Amino acid sequence: MPMSVRVRLDLSYDGTAFSGWAKQAGGRRTVQGEIEEALRTVTRSRDVGFELTVAGRTDAGVHARGQVAHVDVPEELWADHGEKLLKRLAGRLSKDVRIWSVTEAPDGFDARFSAIWRRYAYRVTDHPGGVDPLLRGHVLWHDWPLDVDAMNEAARALVGEHDFAAYCKKREGATTIRTLQELSLERGADGIITATVRADAFCHNMVRSLIGALLFVGDGHRAPDWPGKVLAAGVRDSAVHVVRPHGLTLEEVGYPADELLAARGREARNKRTLPGAGCPC
Incomplete structure (x- = not known):
């Protein structure tokens, strides 16, 4: 079997014109599909099955x-x-996706399972005139005044x-247990409110649902204790809206020291339960 080298890519993209990260049937434009096609082109390797694994599979927009x-x-x-891959990819990729680093990954590295946290930002303004x-x-433009203290x-x-x-779109066989490490909001001098959301991992629609609940608190439609009650109930609440995707940006992914990568990967593959919850079967 031919030897291979695991390569780490650090990248950014404007998701506006993409149908999300993951390749899809039907020819829709995706970030994964575009990068894999660019890799085949610049290496002149049409028969190589480049298959990208990503830290966070972002949705359309x-x-x-x-x-x-x-x-x-x-390896060959x-x-x-x-050495030439970074510059060649810059010349081949569309301007709404950029790769900043192409490096040989350390032993045990897995972009998805080795990560110990992902940090997102969601940006919203309540300026009566709308968005710049x-x-x-x-x-996102929210057309009600927002109380950031109540949201925090x-x-x-x-x-x-x-x-x-209560804040995730359920997927068959997948757990919805997560450790939310940070959720805080701050209004900048420009009036834009930035929510920082950091967790070990996120389930589908989790960030946008959390922001939807907090916006309802911020504009006075719900009391500050309501999002916690929704969480405790453990079921989707029709009042929790999944806010639009364009306000959301994956800002950073954190990894442990190189010698801990493999152990973190094994741990992340285990199905999680809450303490005292019993068997996850």
Whole structure:
């Protein structure tokens, strides 16, 4: 069997014109599909099945500033093209996706399973005039005044390890237990409110659902204790809206020291339960 080299890619993209990260049937434009096609083109390797693994599979319209992926490349191909790959990809890829680093990954590295946290930002403005036209693809307009202090009060009840079933789109066989490490909001001098959301991992629609609940608190439609009650109920609440994707950006992915990568990968593959919950079967 030919030897391969695991290569780490650090990248960013504007998700506006993409149908999400993951390849899809029907020819829809995706970030994964575009990068894999670019790799085949610049290495002149149409018969090589480049298969990217990503730290966070973003949905259609979601952006990324600090996304991480890996791909296993035949050893000979890496020797021939590795040093030139970054510049060649820059010339081949569309301008709404950029790769900033192409490096040989350390032993045990897996872009998805080795990660110990992902940090997202969601940006929203309540300015009565709307969103700055130059930021319209990255900031949500909420047409009610928002109380950031009330939103932060509500957010505190959501931090920690919980079953986030009430804030996730359920997937067969997948757990919804996550450790939310940070959820905080701050209004900048420009009036834009940035929510920082960091967790060991996220389930589908989790960030956008959490923000939807906090916006309802911020504009006075719900009390600050409501998001915590929704979490405790453990079921989807029709009042929790999944906010639009364009305000969301994956900002950064964290990894442990190189010598801990393999152990973290094994741990992340285990199905999680909450303490005292019993068998996950």
